[in-house]
Amino acid sequence: xxxxxxxxxxxxxxxxxxxxxxxxxxxxxxxxxxxxxxxxxxxxxxxxxxxxxxxxxxxxxxxxxxxxxxxxxxxx
Numbered sequence: 001x002x003x004x005x006x007x008x009x010x011x012x013x014x015x016x017x018x019x020x021x022x023x024x025x026x027x028x029x030x031x032x033x034x035x036x037x038x039x040x041x042x043x044x045x046x047x048x049x050x051x052x053x054x055x056x057x058x059x060x061x062x063x064x065x066x067x068x069x070x071x072x073x074x075x076x
Contacts, residue, residue, distance in 0.1 A: 014039065014049055019058060022068050029065040 018039065022028050030038065036046035050066050053059040060069040 011049070014041070015053065018049065018053065022059065026068060026071065029062075029067040031064045032066075035066060 018035075021038075032043065032046055032050065035041075035050060036043055039046065041049070050059065050061075054061055054066070054069075057069050059066045060071075
C-alpha cells in the first residue's frame, strides 16, 4: 500500500504520473506554472497536488521550483 492509495483514483493517477516524471528526470525542476502546463491541470489543482507531494516529502520546494526531495542540492 502506498501513500496514494487513500486518494481518489484521478488524483492517485496524477500523483503517480508526477512522481514518475521526477523519478525519470532527477534534475527536473519546475515552477507551478510549468507543472500545470506539463500536466494540463489548473493552477489551484496543480498547487494542491504539488503541496501534497511536498508534505509527503516526495518533492521539496526551493524558491519557485519543485524538485525531488532526495536531491542533495539545488540543481542549477
